Amino acid sequence: MSATAPKQRLNIDNINPHVVEAKYAVRGELAVRSEEYRAKLARGDKDLPFDQVISANIGNPQQLDQKPITFFRQVLSLVENPLLLEKEDVLVNQLGYQTDVIERARWLLSKVGSVGAYSASAGVPAIKESVAKFIERRDGFPADPAKIYLSGGASSGVNTLLHVICANSKSGVLVPIPQYPLYTASLSVLDAQCVPYNLDEASGWSTDLDVIRASYQKAADAGTDVRALVVINPGNPTGASLPEDNIRAILDFAAEKNLVVMADEVYQTNVFEGRFYSFKQVLRQMQKDAPGKYDHMELASLHSVSKGMVGECGHRGGYFELVGFDPEVEAQIYKFVSITLCAPVVGQCVVELMVNPPKEGEPSHALYKKEYDGIFNGLKERAHALHRAFEQMEGVECGPPQGSMYLFPTIKLPAKAAEAAAKDGRTADELYCLRMLEATGICVVPGSGFGQKEGTLHFRTTFLAPGTEWTGRIVDFHKKFMDEFR
């Protein structure tokens, strides 16, 4: 080819710079490399120092052998193939389907039609009604089905909301640090400002209002039009559940500064310490207690079928509820979601099953409860086992497990590790996690992927992988790493 031969139109220097700037380490370099190792092992390669890859980088329970809830999947098998309902006796007598499975499938089909048809843009109306009733039971305050939007996981809800909220490159959104990097990545793509506020590791990753206020003020002084405040509760990657007074203080601040509150509540059932308070409930209580004072507030709260004991990530189901939005703004949100037609309809069915699981006295309840409790207790046990392993590790500090699916320990690494990492163009936590993957097959995410207070290092790991043998592998690796760079 001559020097003047035409080149491709697109290159890294001329495509969308905001996409290029976006960072998403949960599925970044290490995750890609771990998949290469997995493929190598599958081909029978014996070169690697481990015989299994453990993807602890992402909250993906069913990849790590968590069994789906039987009731959910039985119902889904019927909505996928409604012809099975013509053989009810076979389903009941030979396949062990309970009558409530069959009833729920019939009900869903009567409301959804075919799961192969697009639903209404914001989701199947009857499922939105079920979500509203679920929220009412949970919070003790009414919920309006018309304000509920079914989404493809919580991620697409976050994408929708940030698209509408951020008007230009001056628009800013307060985001906790550490955070699930969907927020910073989406803000990068939108060319809007992430206004970070640090969580307080020393007090169990709690939210410190003085810190939020200072972050807000610094951004506002620099000309950022701060419009919204994101809270992840229970926290990702931290696991912390916010106490009620903390939520009140945040809402009070948001009211004062006229900020839209985005409450990412996808881990609402993954709580080991304390209890979950929804932002919606606390807001409604505040509105009741001080009539007029909080009426102007806008809250969007998000939930998902991917987490909790449901763990149906691959089905891409979720919803968000809007509280207090201007109807003209809601109309724009509706239009935005309509452009991609609708959330996956089977995922919408999983939302229905999540918010309406078998009730006590119904035929499937006993098995459902056994499975649900088994998953909950298993997660809690493994969280504690992992925490005990961290307690044995030199230079590792980690508060007790509180919830969500993650631990986020601090790691204090020798100066030589930082030097070696810098030579490689990496941060010390990146080097640490890369070495861990190479030595053990365990894929975790460097703290830098979530943001961390300056001068600190962490990594995030799920506690989803079965067994406890793998935690020993981390302990061994850590010792060797520390010895190498001492």
Added chain:
Amino acid sequence: MSATAPKQRLNIDNINPHVVEAKYAVRGELAVRSEEYRAKLARGDKDLPFDQVISANIGNPQQLDQKPITFFRQVLSLVENPLLLEKEDVLVNQLGYQTDVIERARWLLSKVGSVGAYSASAGVPAIKESVAKFIERRDGFPADPAKIYLSGGASSGVNTLLHVICANSKSGVLVPIPQYPLYTASLSVLDAQCVPYNLDEASGWSTDLDVIRASYQKAADAGTDVRALVVINPGNPTGASLPEDNIRAILDFAAEKNLVVMADEVYQTNVFEGRFYSFKQVLRQMQKDAPGKYDHMELASLHSVSKGMVGECGHRGGYFELVGFDPEVEAQIYKFVSITLCAPVVGQCVVELMVNPPKEGEPSHALYKKEYDGIFNGLKERAHALHRAFEQMEGVECGPPQGSMYLFPTIKLPAKAAEAAAKDGRTADELYCLRMLEATGICVVPGSGFGQKEGTLHFRTTFLAPGTEWTGRIVDFHKKFMDEFR
């Protein structure tokens, strides 16, 4: 509330103006109103002059009683509930599942793991391999699984590609007029330039290269950085299939101007007249015939499970294949899709089934073929029935049905209709479609929702609704409308 009471932060004047500008009529005002009518009828309301709402506004076959393909749904029932595979004898002997259904489900589960787990970001590797083999069989040229990205319908693929291609508000994309409004809506949201080129209605909505060239030049002269060219083939809303020489001319022009080609080929099996040529096949042939000349070209072709005889819109499955992209750009595309984790996994399974349906000699083949041919012939018959109805209508002109799921007739309306519409703040085609909905319950989309050559009016209707009685309703409505405004 006093005049100084705080207001909501977000209003129509301060949210993202690019979202506000976006238009998506396929699910706009008329579609919303049609759903209100549907709900009214469901409540037993007798006030309306029709007893059924027909959603001819959107290609949503299974909403309009198209039955899903049995093989697909049987396999899906098993991947949703793998425990059923423990009762193979019941499946075969009492539920009529053929052995190839069971084999395919086992194969999918061995490759996917749980459909409740996130897959790899770009999709399940084994399904990407199946797609590559499908493309090879279709085109006679190799395809690389690593260049295939499974997506949530074709819509999310278009969103991904436009996000990466468009760098700033000067970036322009050539889009056919009329077009499926996903393109203009996405470009609005991205604040990039739509560079429209008119299709030629008189010659069956063909692509006229002189027109494309003139549109390109006009935009380039105005300072637009035209980067890509969209072709919808077979056309939406037009149904036209491009002949091979037309595709060659487009690719030649794209090579000359160094444009990325986006080939939206979701209707590739919905062809009644002529045959489908894929852009990939024609490009590979051109590269073979003139070595070096076209090597720099970038092509992205998109496909979906929503259309064709599959019609599984609600499952949100699709893929795009990249040809000739710079690896660094591909890495950014990969990162972008990873931010939303993965396409719905059941939708990915439907992609597998679409590209690998039962083969001749396999147990499920006869039924599959019968169902597939039945859907194809039904669509063709209904297209012609609708076309015959249009031929009876004064002032309506419509070329013979060519493919896709739509007809897009020209309507010549009396001047008084345009005046009445203008008083109402509408275009004449909007008024016409609104009146049709009010009179008949049939929801179609005004031509202005797709773009139309200045001075012309159209509407788009699917020919999916069963029966032909409803076409008579359109004929009656049309006569009354013309009489009213004469």
